[in-house]
Amino acid sequence: MKAAEYDYLAARRRLEAKAKSAGEKLTTVEDAAARVRDGDVVAAGGCLFSRTPMALVREVLRQRRQGLTLVRNLMCTEGEFMMAAGAVERVVTAWMSIGLPWGVSRVMREYVEGGKVAFEEWSHLALGLRFRAAAMGVPFLPTLTMLGSDLVGVAGMKTVTDPYTGQTLGAVPALFPDVALLHVHRADRFGNCQIDGYPHMDADIARAAATVLVTTEEVVPEEEIRRQPDRTVIPGFLVDALVLQPFGAYPHECYGLYEADFEHFQEYTDAIQAGGVRAVADYLDRYVYGPASYVAYLDLFGGERLARQRRFARDLTG
């Protein structure tokens, strides 16, 4: 843990000095991702293979960023891509692999066991409270979780004494990321964002980060947002860049719109099983560095596959 992550006064000054515009936010994914700097602490929204900001992750890798810290409560293939591309030196998470059927991530094992990437582990709630504390603008939050475990030492969590009862409590430090990468269902061009289904931790992450980059499945007229303002979870003045990107989380899922492409996960893990982690470099050439646009990337999966994943999503949530 770096002290800058929980420096709430510095984080507040950074926000006070920043434009909080109600104006136009639409831009290209290249322009949005260019706001990520080498060495940044980057938080990604969604969770595991749900609503992962894949288009932004892909563009950060295309711009060959280095020395990043990736923070995400549960990490999936996007974390493997970042490790194999040499983009991250540290991950902050509660869990990393793809999902139970695909076993323990071989890529994670190689990079972490080899000492090339540090795995800073917090409990799922503790990491959520780190974002919540930052979203609240306070340096820490008291909690009853994580006490007594060996996570306390490796994560560096301190304890406090409850001034009222004298009990020992965990003091989870705030986490103010430099940049948030988020993917949402719909937004107007000013960046007022609405999310369907699982909220995950996105709303807290948007409030915690110094810079907020968002991709959206759909850009809707301002009137549509104003008709249902109770559905808005991120107000536009928090958002720095907005990119229209249908299927922006693919091959991960976007609730109600498309299911995760489990066959693709299987092909990907089969290739790693056969060729070791070098298979990820080949994968990145084919899916990240190769296709010049996101449309060209989606063409690799094909329209039929995407249409099928849309049907699966409707079956589950319709």
Next chain:
Amino acid sequence: MTAPYTPGELLAVMGARQLRDDTTVFAGVGIPLLAAALAQQRQAPRLTMVIEGGIVGPQIKPGRLPISTNEMRAGHRAQMLPGITDTFLLAQRGFLDLGFMGGAQIDQHGNVNTSVLGTDYWRPKVRLPGTGGANDIISLCREVIIVTPHERRRFVPRVDFITSPGWLDGDGSRRRAGLLFGGVSRVVTTLGIFGFDPETRRMRVEALHPGVSLDAVRASTGFEVLASGQPATTEPPTAEELEILRALDPERRFLG
């Protein structure tokens, strides 16, 4: 004659029987979720399942069992989808009666390791996926039941790393660490059902599954398992229990 069953089916049935009606359960995907769904169709129709991805009261769609706790399948026909942090805060507040969890490594005091094998956390021999919500579930639920295959490599005297604190070193050490409530009440395995001595908090046999001997348990356990006299024998899975489970997981993704 009893129907034959797989180890996965045995675990799901024995886990399901631990659940009571009019309670709440924090369940992970796989066997714990199947066990909760089975209990709902039998003795616990008024049980509410909570899943850490941010789901309250889902209805599992047969044949479309969730692979993770955070995807569409897990939230099928749910009553509520709160955020992840708020879901765990329901447990911190005290709304979760029971937590159901698995574990890579478990020791005689019910401590669980899902982080690293080896002695150096930063340069581990084997890096495992990590806690996920397991640490929170074991810290915050009123009671926790661990459901796991019974293998010698899993049942070690002391875990390499305490990801999720059971009874720590026993003798009140969990309470002294600031965990003022909860703890592991039972460990349901493929060989039997285990509890903990109320003082030392060392694991002890409560019942063995049909056809399992104490010697078989000792051979599959890396520490001394306490036992007094001849333990009880569990009732084998019934045809009805197996039928419900098999309908939930026709692809046998988790039942094996």
